Amino acid sequence: MSARVAVVGWGAAGLAAARAASSRGARVTLIASGAGATSFYTGAVDDVDWSEREAAQALLGQRLLAGALDEEVAAYASALTEWILPPAGDPLPRLATVNGVVRSARGRDRTLLDLASLAGRRVLAPRVPRAGWDADALVSSLRDEAELGVTYEAIDAVVLRFADESRIADADLASRYDEDTRLDWLAARLAPFVEATGRAKAAVLLGPWLGASASRAARLEARLGCPVGEALSTTSLVPGLRLEAARDAWLQRSGLAVTKGRATRIDASSDGGTSRSGSSPGALTITVHGAEPVVADAVVLAAGGLLGGGLVYDPPEHGSAPEGPERTRAPFRLSIEAPGARVATGAAFGVASSVFGPVLDAAWPAPGAPGILERVGVVTDEHGACASRLFAAGDLVAGARRTILQAVLSGARAGIRAATVLDQPVPRTVLSA
């Protein structure tokens, strides 16, 4: 009998869990509402903290090549079609930030310009009167990356068409370039500069403006006859919007059931979960705000960390008497009531450091040591199980790397475990750390 799997959250982890579980024959319901960390990712697809990789490369004195891709990650990327993930042994992409830093990544949103593939070319960056984009400063910083064999030049091509475009958000400008006519207008403005450099020698670097609902880089490249792409920005939200559009298209294609609303609690089903689909003792009922409850044989919690809303900061002094709280307790909790799931913050904060909660200033991230806000999460075993029939994935998991590929990988693994829960029931005991 195929299992009923409920997945809470539709960020990278939740979507990977839903895809993996449904590909194993599970009947999946995705419970989701709102945005999370996935909406904020920059378009760089990381498996590890990129600064760790840069440090390793500096130590070794050579560029690292792409490692093997997990097949679930590859299947996710091909379902969503937004990413380019080089196969094992290929060079890793080198991406420019809007601040002029060049860094590697395991993969990239297909709209980002990969400097590693541009040896011998001159990268043209238009001067655009917008906050957060300074082509002259950018070009001057990028020139330090001499080993890529790329040169850079700021150009006076006109990229903005209307007066408001110097002020509107990146996402709004990107959505204007969703239109073919507007993109062709841009191509006409850039073409003289590309021709002057020579198509075979030129490339164009732009801000995060090349489409909000899909990548427009390929069409622009076809018009100009040279590579074109965006620089990374940590604040634009544009790659996240493209990923959300790809998610919605995939959900439509796959026909997966989606319950829109926020899950508030998870309980053992009062009827043993037998009423909807025959026998399944141990099933769970998920209460969803503003929607019908969902009954499932297993649940994957992929509700994100503090940013996604899966965790909340709730120190003991909240709601306490003026003289202070009566008891200490962990200062973070799961936002969904899920009996058996335990939130841990790592050794330093396993129990509240004081009755007034943790000293967050003392828990600031350091190189190679993430801060408390990136460590706190739900305790799981190596398969993602956090309680009976309950699994956690992505940023919600204690100590997990906060990268988008880690979220996809842990989501897929949790989804597979959830899909096979009726064959391999998880012990009912609460897991220890």
Ligand SMILES: Cc1cc2nc3c(=O)[nH]c(=O)nc-3n(C[C@H](O)[C@H](O)[C@H](O)COP(=O)(O)OP(=O)(O)OC[C@H]3O[C@@H](n4cnc5c(N)ncnc54)[C@H](O)[C@@H]3O)c2cc1C
């Ligand atoms: C500013 C920023 C930049 C980043 N840049 C990069 C980068 O360049 N490269 C990289 O690899 N990683 C990056 N990351 C990290 C990466 O984005 C995350 O690790 C990853 O997206 C986490 O995915 P997730 O699915 O676990 O969580 P989320 O994406 O947070 O998804 C959780 C989802 O659950 C929903 N949810 C929460 N509670 C409930 C509930 N009760 N009921 C229903 N739904 C609920 C939320 O609304 C959200 O949609 C960045 C993160 C941030 C914040």
